[in-house]
Amino acid sequence: MYAVETQTTITRELIKTTPGIPATDGAGVEMTRIIGTPDLSMLDPFLLLDSFESDQPQDYIRGFPDHPHRGFETVTYLLEGRMRHKDSTGNEGVIEANGVQWMTAGRGIVHSEMPEQEDGLLMGFQLWVNLPKADKMTEPAYQGFADAEIPVEQRDTGALVRVITGRTDEGIVGPVVNNFVKPTYLDIALPAGELFEQTLDFFDNAFIFVIEGDVKVGEQARSLGKKRLGVLSDGERVAITAGKSDSRFLLVAAQPLNEPVARGGPFVMNTRQEVLQAFEDFRSNRL
Numbered sequence: 001m002y003a004v005e006t007q008t009t010i011t012r013e014l015i016k017t018t019p020g021i022p023a024t025d026g027a028g029v030e031m032t033r034i035i036g037t038p039d040l041s042m043l044d045p046f047l048l049l050d051s052f053e054s055d056q057p058q059d060y061i062r063g064f065p066d067h068p069h070r071g072f073e074t075v076t077y078l079l080e081g082r083m084r085h086k087d088s089t090g091n092e093g094v095i096e097a098n099g100v101q102w103m104t105a106g107r108g109i110v111h112s113e114m115p116e117q118e119d120g121l122l123m124g125f126q127l128w129v130n131l132p133k134a135d136k137m138t139e140p141a142y143q144g145f146a147d148a149e150i151p152v153e154q155r156d157t158g159a160l161v162r163v164i165t166g167r168t169d170e171g172i173v174g175p176v177v178n179n180f181v182k183p184t185y186l187d188i189a190l191p192a193g194e195l196f197e198q199t200l201d202f203f204d205n206a207f208i209f210v211i212e213g214d215v216k217v218g219e220q221a222r223s224l225g226k227k228r229l230g231v232l233s234d235g236e237r238v239a240i241t242a243g244k245s246d247s248r249f250l251l252v253a254a255q256p257l258n259e260p261v262a263r264g265g266p267f268v269m270n271t272r273q274e275v276l277q278a279f280e281d282f283r284s285n286r287l
Contacts, residue, residue, distance in 0.1 A: 011218050015231055026067075030052070045256060054123075070108045071106075072136075078096065079211070158194060162188075163186055181255045197240075198238045212249075
């Protein structure tokens with residue numbers, strides 16, 4: 001008799017949670033910093049995650065005037081409101097609700113993001129994604145997609161999955177193309193009590209951020225509440241169940257780079273000398 005090999009799928013579990021800390025950035029925009037704090041300095045390749053949500057204009061109206069970046073990518077995803085983007089390569093556009101702007105700063109770019117509104121709710125996220133050492137000095141690039149250009153997958157459970165980048169288990173592919181770290185970025189609305197499942201590459205680093213409601217994660221069914229980020233263990237399968245009310249959450253994952261990281265404000269390189277060079281290049285208008 002021959003032994004029959006069986007493969008067990010490893011389900012990811014919740015290994016860390018954080019609510020983030022209050023922060024300001026740009027010209028005084030109020031937000032919550034979730035990645036990039038003493039509690040969670042980074043989750044390779046994710047360098048920073050900010051959440052902003054306010055209907056008070058004084059919290060956001062000054063926006064993010066011209067500032068430089070080098071060595072990574074910025075991802076702005078709006079849930080409510082309007083923001084105008086301009087950069088030094090000549091790109092300009094307005095990000096509206098459920099739209100995304102994925103900017104590759106590469107060798108250097110100067111850009112601004114300013115509210116295109118004087119009142120009302122402004123709500124969304126900015127995520128910083130590191131670039132590999134070999135691509136840090138790539139030419140700047142910009143991908144922007146409006147609500148209507150982002151596919152929405154409807155599952156039998158009633159789940160609605162907005163696919164920004166990556167591929168779902170049902171074969172829907174997001175419009176953002178990123179071959180640096182092959183990210184997945186999903187925005188999932190899940191009815192109360194229903195289960196959402198998705199496969200990921202085993203060693204991708206991944207997190208969940210709960211926008212509304214609460215969820216239970218993995219076979220251990222650990223709870224994750226509203227406005228909290230949960231870091232996931234390694235594994236092929238993500239299993240998330242909505243609580244007693246409808247929930248909405250982000251699922252974000254990507255390949256870790258496992259490279260040295262040197263930060264200096266708006267620049268993220270591999271060595272301190274490279275960061276100092278970025279500051280010198282900016283002062284000399286060489287970005």
